[in-house]
Amino acid sequence: MGESEPLQGPPPFSAEWARALQAELDDSDEFRRAAAGWQGRLVLERIAEAAAGDATPRAVALYLIDGVCREAGAATPEDRRAATFVIAGPADVWQRLLDGQGSPLTALLRGQLKLVEGSVAGLLPFASAAEQLVRAAARISLAAPGPAPVVIEAAAEPEFRSMRPDGIDFDSLPMQLWQKAKQFGIWDPRAVDFSVDRRDWLRLDELERDVLLRLAALFGAGEESVTRELLPLIGVIARQGRLEEEMFLAAFLWEEAKHVEAFRLFFDEVAADRSDLSRFHTPSYRRIFYDELPAAMDRLNADSSPIAVARASATYNMIVEGVLAETGYHVYHSILERRRILPGMQQVLAHLQRDESRHLAYGVYLLSRLVAEHGEPVWRAIESRMDELLQPAVAIIQEVFAQYEEPPFGLESEVFVDFALEQFGKRLARIEKARESEDGGSVAG
Numbered sequence: 001m002g003e004s005e006p007l008q009g010p011p012p013f014s015a016e017w018a019r020a021l022q023a024e025l026d027d028s029d030e031f032r033r034a035a036a037g038w039q040g041r042l043v044l045e046r047i048a049e050a051a052a053g054d055a056t057p058r059a060v061a062l063y064l065i066d067g068v069c070r071e072a073g074a075a076t077p078e079d080r081r082a083a084t085f086v087i088a089g090p091a092d093v094w095q096r097l098l099d100g101q102g103s104p105l106t107a108l109l110r111g112q113l114k115l116v117e118g119s120v121a122g123l124l125p126f127a128s129a130a131e132q133l134v135r136a137a138a139r140i141s142l143a144a145p146g147p148a149p150v151v152i153e154a155a156a157e158p159e160f161r162s163m164r165p166d167g168i169d170f171d172s173l174p175m176q177l178w179q180k181a182k183q184f185g186i187w188d189p190r191a192v193d194f195s196v197d198r199r200d201w202l203r204l205d206e207l208e209r210d211v212l213l214r215l216a217a218l219f220g221a222g223e224e225s226v227t228r229e230l231l232p233l234i235g236v237i238a239r240q241g242r243l244e245e246e247m248f249l250a251a252f253l254w255e256e257a258k259h260v261e262a263f264r265l266f267f268d269e270v271a272a273d274r275s276d277l278s279r280f281h282t283p284s285y286r287r288i289f290y291d292e293l294p295a296a297m298d299r300l301n302a303d304s305s306p307i308a309v310a311r312a313s314a315t316y317n318m319i320v321e322g323v324l325a326e327t328g329y330h331v332y333h334s335i336l337e338r339r340r341i342l343p344g345m346q347q348v349l350a351h352l353q354r355d356e357s358r359h360l361a362y363g364v365y366l367l368s369r370l371v372a373e374h375g376e377p378v379w380r381a382i383e384s385r386m387d388e389l390l391q392p393a394v395a396i397i398q399e400v401f402a403q404y405e406e407p408p409f410g411l412e413s414e415v416f417v418d419f420a421l422e423q424f425g426k427r428l429a430r431i432e433k434a435r436e437s438e439d440g441g442s443v444a445g
Contacts, residue, residue: 009140012094013046013058015074017140022062022072024136031136032067035129039065040084043075043117047090059088067129086117098138101380103387104130109425121417125398127391162243173365174244177358181251185358187351189262194269194344201270201342208408209271214400215332217277218285219325220263225289226320227256232300233316236309248362255355262348270345282399284392292389293320306374307381310367314385317363321356322427323393327420329353335409364427368434379435386428394420 010016025031045059061079063071080086087104093112096102105127107113108120115123123130162168169175201209234249267273281289296315299308333349336342370378394417401413 011058012091012098012137013044013060015060017137018060018062018072018074020140021060021133021137022069024140025062025069025133028132028136031129031132034132035064035067035126037066038126038129041079041082043079043083043086045075045086045088045116046094047088062133080117083117085115085123087113088116089113097134100138102383103127104134105390106383106387106428109421109428120421121394121414124391124394124417127387131387169244172244174242174248174362177362178244178248178251180358181248181255181355184354185251185255187258189258189265189348192262192265192344192347194265197266197270197342197344198272201272204341205408207404211404211408211411212332212335213271213273213277214280214403215328216263216266216271217280218396218400219328219332220260220267221278221281222289222320222325223256223259223263225293226316227253227260229293229297229316230256232297233309233312236300236304239304245362245366248358252359252362255359259352259355262352266345266348270342282396284395284399287392288320288324288389288396292392296385306370306378310370310378310381311385313363313366313370314382315389317360317366318382318386318424318427319389319393321360321363323390323420323424324396325356326353326360326423327397327416329356330419331411331416335411339409360427364430367431371431371434375435379432382431390424 010020040063042062042064043059044062059075059080061071061073061075061083062069087108089107089112093107097104097107104113105120105123108115108123204212230249230253234246234253237245237249267277293315296312300312329349329352333346333353336346336349367382371382397413397416397420401407401411401416407413
């Protein structure tokens with residue numbers, strides 16, 4: 001057989017395929033590390049599609065113990081009853097995963113795969129293991145690789161936009177957000193009265209103060225991080241001559257800086273804590289804010305391609321703002337309202353949530369525009385970045401709750417996780433619509 005001729009593996013989801021997958025997993029150090037702690041049966045099912053002439057479903061069962069696949073074969077009714085997770089989907093979705101397009105977790109969030117047994121929150125700690133499992137399956141199926149990413153040159157720098165006959169597009173989404181920023185973004189953290197908050201703080205018990213300070217420490221450093229890291233994106237947008245977006249991003253940066261100030265005032269005037277609050281930063285938090293966000297944004301200083309911009313925006317807007325900040329502020333504000341405490345912080349959080357809604361709208365707009373303009377390579381870059389960072393982002397929530405045997409205020413980690421995943425799924429679906437649109441702005445919001 002010549003080197004250029006494709007080899008053919010066993011039929012996907014057959015018993016032979018399952019046994020070949022077991023051998024691949026047992027040879028994979030990456031899977032063993034990622035799947036440490038995963039114990040139980042996993043069933044993967046290809047749903048029958050009579051319309052496509054494929055009326056016979058196939059399912060395989062894998063018995064996993066701490067990164068080792070002990071058994072593999074065709075799934076039996078007993079396997080299904082005993083399975084921790086049963087993941088089902090049509091053949092075309094599974095094939096795309098085997099082709100390296102997306103991940104099981106993203107496909108589940110988008111409704112392309114169905115979690116028949118188990119929960120997405122329960123699967124999240126093993127998202128990296130699931131990714132390695134799919135890669136192993138691709139190796140035995142010898143799926144054809146997807147097309148290579150396309151490198152697209154950035155637009156040449158224009159002359160002064162506002163001097164041209166067409167001027168500024170006041171109907172564009174960035175300019176609509178700019179108008180809202182002028183109307184709703186004019187608030188001063190130093191004008192907030194924290195005197196009642198300080199009295200409320202002293203009446204809270206030690207555990208209640210600890211969780212509120214812990215969350216605020218994550219919020220405050222996060223706001224400083226996004227303030228510090230936004231400039232490279234503004235530079236790219238400015239060099240491309242997108243004046244409307246640059247104008248809104250100027251307000252965006254100003255608002256993020258106010259958020260930093262607001263949390264420092266909370267630490268000083270309410271919590272009266274001048275200790276090193278970075279002690280609350282967990283390993284997953286450090287990965288996102290100390291490593292991933294700075295690296296993705298700094299890359300824009302040397303690489304302004306659409307793919308680099310998409311990866312940076314996905315990190316900044318979809319993960320940091322969309323999964324972490326929005327979820328945290330929603331639950332934090334709900335606590336304070338329900339307990340009728342810290343009225344000054346309630347006021348601050350209301351402003352923050354309003355500001356962040358504009359920032360998220362721009363992020364969805366930007367990613368939608370990039371997908372509409374540059375197509376599948378950018379979409380795959382967004383999917384890939386989501387696959388890389390969604391699990392560690394959700395792990396931040398889980399690490400916070402792991403500090404408390406019984407979290408105060410009746411908090412439950414599932415509330416955070418469910419809200420985060422729901423919002424994430426909605427925004428990703430809106431961005432995906434741009435794949436069929438000629439105008440990214442028409443699908444953002």
